[in-house]
Amino acid sequence: MTTTPTDRGVGPLLRAWREQRRVSQLELALRADSSARHISFIETGRSRPSEDMVLRLAEHLEVPVRERNALLLAAGYAPRYSQTPLDDPAMDAVRAGMERLIQGYEPYPAIVVDAMYNVQAANRGILMLLEDIPEQLLAPPLNAMRLTLHPEGLAPRIRNLREWRGHLLAQMERQIALHRSEPLRQLYEEVAAYPVPEEDPSEEPAEPVPYFALPMLIEHEGRTLSFISSISTFNTPMDVTVAELAIETLLPADPATVKYLQSLMP
Structure with missing residues (x-):
């Protein structure tokens, strides 16, 4: 389901993306040049991540661009990515x-x-x-x-x-x-x-092509x-x-x- 900002902040959203990507807190911390303790504090709401940290974590979790805006909003920051109609x-x-x-x-x-x-x-x-x-x-x-x-x-x-x-x-x-x-x-x-359509049992299989x-x-x-x-x-x-x-x-x-x-x- 598409991510939306929550009243609980960005932590639960980041944790959901991390769990979906099957990445541990330690692995994510190493990728993002942080610590597992800091990642844990962010996810539980004990620490508010900087805008740069939100974007860095989103990058390493391969969060789609549309959803990165939602993460920024949940963290209290303005959206970073525009959404310009193709006919603009x-x-x-x-x-x-x-x-x-x-x-x-x-x-x-x-x-x-x-x-x-x-x-x-x-x-x-x-x-x-x-x-x-x-x-x-x-x-x-x-x-x-x-x-x-x-x-x-x-x-x-x-x-x-x-x-x-x-x-x-x-x-x-x-x-x-x-x-x-x-x-x-x-x-x-x-x-x-x-x-x-049901397969026709009388039809001979085609010769395999490499x-x-x-x-x-x-x-x-x-x-x-x-x-x-x-x-x-x-x-x-x-x-x-x-x-x-x-x-x-x-x-x-x-x-x-x-x-x-x-x-x-x-």
Whole structure:
């Protein structure tokens, strides 16, 4: 669940993050150049940490940027990180940079999503995969997880759906553990409940192909395309919005996929 400031101060919040990360007071003290005694005093409220100490502990506990603001507020300090809407003029450079990046990746698919997997930008490679998807699934806010796993979305076209679905759900579980976000958990419960087609026992298993990472095998125009996913984020973000953006690129996993995509988009 998302962290909120409490009347008890920052101590219980820091202890909760430390326990979730499975770090002892001594280990955290060593990382933060402090002492286990001081960490204990902070967690029990006997000592009020400095603003720098709150940020240092949050850094070593890998607390998401959004939640660092909550820790600062609970400790009596002003939030350090802004949350600028992506369509704000101040974000023009970030937005333009991401657009150039994903457009430059064409003809291969690339997409930008936020912490809730809502699509913020997509290139023509992605739009190609979304051809003939029902309009109700394409209505804003466009959500990448719903589009992929919904039985009227891409799911029927993904030949290794069970494997790919398992990968996506595990990815969401890791994000929930990291961010403790209730809206993200609700999205997870929704998409995890989508029906999965029964396997056809009469269908012969495909010949194994030596991939170096789990591919997404998806049908398009009578062909099976193969992609490996790569996700990039911003280093040392100083804004909540930027911290929660992720750029996913789908790298062709075989020569046939490369040849086909290049034939579509010179």
